[in-house]
Amino acid sequence: MSNLQEKDTQYIAGTYARFPVEIVSGKGSEVWDVNGKRYIDMGSGIGVTAFGIADDQWIDAVTAQLHAVQHMSNLYYTEPCVRLAEMLCNRTGMKKVFFSNSGAEANECAIKVARKYAAEKHGEDCYTIVTLEKSFHGRTLTTLAATGQEVFHKLFTPLTPGFVHAPANDFEALKACVEAQKTAAIMIECVQGEGGVIALDPDFVQKTAAYAKEHDIVLIVDEVQTGNGRTGALYAYMNYGIEPDVVSTAKGLGGGLPLGATMMGEKVQNVLGRSDHGSTFGGNPVATAGACNLISRIDDALLASVREKSDYIRKELTGASGIKSVSGMGLMVGIEVVRPAAEIVKACMEAGVLCLTAKDKVRLLPALNIPTELLREAIEIIKTACKE
């Protein structure tokens, strides 16, 4: 072990199983380690560096703002967060945005909005949030409660009460869960990320959305991973033709700076009032100035290229040796493999490609603008690593 790795083990809480790789620099979809070895980045810091590492335009936007003012607290007006909120509302039809610093925080806000709406409209005993099994909504005690995976709950109980988990893609079962008590909200990821890169059935999502609307239940779509162009639409819900009441996002929105956003649609737009919620760093001018640049570049041409690259990956991997199936949407790809996913990720790393896992799958989340030649090179290496 290197000195850095020993010190990391000594001083950093042991929550991460890191690979023995020290990344020191990068450009676009290539990164270099401390020994000068080059890797193609097929993970983008878990879907964060949407336009790759050290993207020039993003750096310009961020540094210009750094030189102007880096932080002013939410007691004063600053321009970048307003510009970003306007862009997000114009592109989605949502009405208002609350900014925070992470996915978990974006979901916390979504849950608070749903609870307050339901309490005022249907009474204070209407607080339950129904989420899906295998979902992932974050690591805070409330978003852990929302997360439908027991493995993350163990030894951290009691979690925030009022969360129930229903099986995905089974509308009748979901309905039964919702009707078992007063329900404030239904919360879904259109493509479950950590849960195994599983795109929900359109029929299930559409029935759920229609049911929520009919019964005045707040529909929250967690777009922390699926958002900001990842699935070939600006937000994944757009692929399903639904209109959520609340959309939370983070990861790719900040492009590498901490930024979360909770977007509120017509029905809930005025739920949050003075001192109902807040964040010291939320809407930080540097993070939001960078995000304005990224969102302005996620246009129709970029989204079309995301879908094209997705088709290419699917075509190459489907039916290849050692690959059982390919799941996901856009540049959010799950590969069901014959050999253990961890072994394949290790083999890819040795051959110069960084990939992720999700449950027992290999997961790919490359930068939205990964150059075609690099994508081809990476896919060949991944195919070789998957071979039986």
Ligand SMILES: *Cc1c(COP(=O)(O)O)cnc(C)c1O
């Ligand atoms: C990553 C993720 C989160 C948590 O985001 P953090 O920024 O780590 O708090 C929440 N929901 C989904 C769907 C995610 O993929």
